[in-house]
Amino acid sequence: METTAPHIAVVYATAQGSTREIADFIGASLTARGALVEIADAEHAPDPTRFDVVILGSAVHDRALLPALGDYVRSHRHELRERPVWLFSVGLGPALVGPIGRLMGRAVPKQIAALREMIGPRDYHAFAGHYERAGVSFTARTMYRLVGGRRYGDLRDWPAITAWTDTIAQELKLPSAQAIPTHP
Structure with missing residues (x-):
């Protein structure tokens, strides 16, 4: 019995490129497992009905x-509810430490929760991104430190991103990767 590879769309919205790099890594990881993957920014994303799975x-x-991603979700909410969808976000919350930071990092903001409920994803995961000190006001830097921000720069947790991608691959019953993609 021959199985066909799932056709997966990875649709992202990025401000400074960190989310695009994560989307590219997820796409490369799933491609290495035999999936047919298309990666697109939300403003130029294809119709989700062309895909078996959407991330x-x-x-x-x-x-x-x-x-841009909110508009995509609202425009295609019915189509997205009809197929397996996974959702991730990239921000500061997951990088915060200490009691206040961990509490803030685990909370799902209301606007994100509303979009999540609109499409019913199989999973939602928040990842840390980049946070550069340059160009950030003294007040914002002070608040960042007070709520548990420890450092600046690339805060992404690539092992966590890899593990999340692996759970998607396992749920889709994809074979083991033929090559291991690297992250930026």
Whole structure:
């Protein structure tokens, strides 16, 4: 019995490129397992009805997903509910430590929760992204430190991103990777 590889869309919205790099890594990982993957930014994303599976990702600004991904979800909510969907976000919350930071990092902002409920993804995961000190006001830097921000730069947890991607591959019953993709 021959099985056909799932056709997967990885649709993302990025502000500074961190989310795009995560989307590219997820796409490469699933491609290495035999899936047919198309990666597109939300503003130029294809119709989800062309795909068996959709993975959505967005940077988080002001406790919300970027407008381009929100618009994509709202425009295609019915089609997205009819297929397996996974959702991820990229922001500061997961990088925060200490009691206040961990509490803030685990909380799903209301606007993200509303979009999540609209499409009913199989899973939602928040990842840390980049946070550079340059160009950030003294007040914002102070708040970041007070809520548990320890360092600046690339805060992404690639082993966590890999593990999340592996759970998607396992649920889709994809074979083991033929080559292991590397992250940026």
